[in-house]
Amino acid sequence: SDLKNTLLNYESYGHRHSPVYLIFLSLIKNFGLSYDALRFVHLNLSILLIYFFYKCLVLKFNNVEKSLLVILSLSIFLSPTFRSLAIWPSSRLPGLLFFVLSIYEFLKFQKTSLNIHLIRNIFFLIISSYISPNFSLFIIYFFYYYLKKLNFKNIIFILIFCFILALPAFYYLFILD
Numbered sequence: 001s002d003l004k005n006t007l008l009n010y011e012s013y014g015h016r017h018s019p020v021y022l023i024f025l026s027l028i029k030n031f032g033l034s035y036d037a038l039r040f041v042h043l044n045l046s047i048l049l050i051y052f053f054y055k056c057l058v059l060k061f062n063n064v065e066k067s068l069l070v071i072l073s074l075s076i077f078l079s080p081t082f083r084s085l086a087i088w089p090s091s092r093l094p095g096l097l098f099f100v101l102s103i104y105e106f107l108k109f110q111k112t113s114l115n116i117h118l119i120r121n122i123f124f125l126i127i128s129s130y131i132s133p134n135f136s137l138f139i140i141y142f143f144y145y146y147l148k149k150l151n152f153k154n155i156i157f158i159l160i161f162c163f164i165l166a167l168p169a170f171y172y173l174f175i176l177d
Contacts, residue, residue: 019172020130021091038089045097046086050076052100059107095132098124102135106142115154118146122158126165 028038054073061069076082085093102124109117121142129136139162146158 018091018095018131018133021094021132024094024131025089035089039087042089042093043086045093046082049093049097049100050074052097052104056100056104056107059104059111091132095128095135098128098131099135099138102128102138106145113149118150118154118158119161122161123165126162130169 025038028041033041050073053076054069057064057069057073058066102121105117105121105124108114109121122139125135125138125142129139143158147155150158
């Protein structure tokens with residue numbers, strides 16, 4: 001009900017989830033969706049995660065038989081952590097989904113060298129970092145890769161793009177304290 005108060009007093013609520021994720025959950029609740037409907041959304045996110053993980057495997061291992069890649073991607077369902085995250089809303093599953101989308105775009109960039117995949121890679125990584133901050137460390141790997149492959153102009157573009165997308169985080173850390 002009070003966005004600024006939530007951001008300013010986030011640590012007093014005792015949540016380990018990102019405040020961005022908690023605000024997202026409150027928006028869903030304001031639309032009148034029940035917690036069971038939210039669980040249903042999370043269950044479907046898990047299917048999307050499996051699908052994009054499969055797409056990443058196909059890009060990375062294009063000479064491996066596709067049925068083997070399907071079995072490998074479906075083996076994620078064996079994880080008890082994954083199954084519980086599919087039912088009980090947590091920031092880890094949506095964060096992981098956006099992270100896998102980021103990896104998918106990174107692999108597409110490796111194949112095509114199109115800048116649209118580079119932008120999507122960084123964009124999805126930043127979204128995943130806002131939802132679950134532990135994914136933010138992967139920007140180091142991606143930036144190192146891009147530093148080796150791209151020219152100076154594109155590196156400056158990446159830095160400006162990341163800075164613009166990080167403005168809400170800077171505002172949260174430095175202005176809202």
